[in-house]
Amino acid sequence: MNHFLLAAALALTAPAAMACETVVVGDLTVENAWSKATIGAGRPGVFYVVITNTGSTDDALLGIASPVAGMPMLHETVIQDGVASMPHAMSIPVPAGQSVQLSPGGYHGMLMGLTTALKEGDSFPVTLSFEKAGEVTVNVEVLSLRAEGPDCADAGQ
Amino acid sequence: MRLSHLQIILWVAAAAAAIAFAALRWSSATDGKAVAGPAFTPSFTLADSEGRVRTTAEFRGKFLLVFFGFTSCPDVCPTTLSEVAQIMDDLGSDAALVQPIFISIDPDRDRQLGLAEYTTAFHPSILGLAGSEADTRSAAASFKIFYGRETDSSAPDGYTMAHSPGLFLIDPNGEWLRQFGFGTPAAEILSDLQSRF
Ligand SMILES: [Cu+2]
Numbered sequence: 001m002n003h004f005l006l007a008a009a010l011a012l013t014a015p016a017a018m019a020c021e022t023v024v025v026g027d028l029t030v031e032n033a034w035s036k037a038t039i040g041a042g043r044p045g046v047f048y049v050v051i052t053n054t055g056s057t058d059d060a061l062l063g064i065a066s067p068v069a070g071m072p073m074l075h076e077t078v079i080q081d082g083v084a085s086m087p088h089a090m091s092i093p094v095p096a097g098q099s100v101q102l103s104p105g106g107y108h109g110m111l112m113g114l115t116t117a118l119k120e121g122d123s124f125p126v127t128l129s130f131e132k133a134g135e136v137t138v139n140v141e142v143l144s145l146r147a148e149g150p151d152c153a154d155a156g157q
Numbered sequence: 158m159r160l161s162h163l164q165i166i167l168w169v170a171a172a173a174a175a176i177a178f179a180a181l182r183w184s185s186a187t188d189g190k191a192v193a194g195p196a197f198t199p200s201f202t203l204a205d206s207e208g209r210v211r212t213t214a215e216f217r218g219k220f221l222l223v224f225f226g227f228t229s230c231p232d233v234c235p236t237t238l239s240e241v242a243q244i245m246d247d248l249g250s251d252a253a254l255v256q257p258i259f260i261s262i263d264p265d266r267d268r269q270l271g272l273a274e275y276t277t278a279f280h281p282s283i284l285g286l287a288g289s290e291a292d293t294r295s296a297a298a299s300f301k302i303f304y305g306r307e308t309d310s311s312a313p314d315g316y317t318m319a320h321s322p323g324l325f326l327i328d329p330n331g332e333w334l335r336q337f338g339f340g341t342p343a344a345e346i347l348s349d350l351q352s353r354f
Contacts, residue, residue: 046231085319
């Protein structure tokens with residue numbers, strides 16, 4: 001219900017700015033949450049975000065959950081000796097004073113078991129679980145299949 | 158991803174063999190530089206989304222931009238196909254000189270999921286091919302690239318694919334020109350192409 005209300009509230013704001021919103025939990029700032037449109041629901045979706053740790057204690061992203069995906073997981077695209085694979089990432093370190101990006105060609109949330117196709121302009125919630133900061137839910141903007149990321153002029157990257 | 162020790166050993170052995178096979182060309186190609194070496198002519202004989210057999214021979218006269226991937230790949234493949242789409246848009250009237258091709262390394266599943274639907278979502282000019290397992294193997298071998306299936310109990314259908322993520326450029330005579338490593342900006346590929354027309 002919480003997720004639904006959040007989504008409903010955010011759907012009323014300008015869609016282009018949605019991915020540029022910043023959510024703070026403890027020492028962590030979570031922003032630029034976006035995804036790419038999928039072709040149907042039979043193929044996995046993807047989740048990207050930027051997490052900044054402004055505190056003095058290391059933290060780590062342990063997992064993600066979303067009502068749109070039956071099996072969401074953290075992955076890391078690794079290109080080694082000319083071969084790309086994407087092993088499961090048990091956790092993604094968010095060291096003190098640093099920013100970590102889930103972005104194309106690197107760490108990403110893999111949204112398997114989609115309950116619906118993700119359409120450009122839609123949004124959906126993703127709950128991130130951190131080792132120290134706990135849980136926080138962000139609203140994820142679905143950009144076009146060809147998008148390289150949200151266009152946030154003052155994004156903290 | 159959970160791999161048994163045996164699977165890991167097999168995987169490493171397979172990767173090592175593939176790397177040894179292509180060592181010279183590959184090591185210099187992966188950092189995106191042009192490769193000087195004996196010319197070779199990659200080839201494929203693979204079905205398109207309508208089941209018609211397509212071969213390299215029919216594309217003589219055009220540059221080919223070839224990518225090996227699979228449609229359940231949400232990170233690497235869309236990134237590269239989006240770049241290809243951008244390049245085709247930016248080529249303008251020269252787009253007729255270039256044929257972009259997506260070769261599925263997961264052909265059975267991709268045929269079921271819908272190949273044309275996937276490639277046209279990026280750009281209508283991209284030709285998707287999904288042949289038999291054996292024909293896909295020989296196509297990959299002729300391009301001197303590697304792909305393999307990885308057991309992954311958490312993935313849809315229990316597996317995912319590992320593959321060479323580069324974009325391969327073939328000249329109008331069918332000869333290998335170069336590889337663009339993953340993440341090469343579309344603008345760089347575009348100007349490389351334009352310098353060859
Ligand atoms: Cu993944």
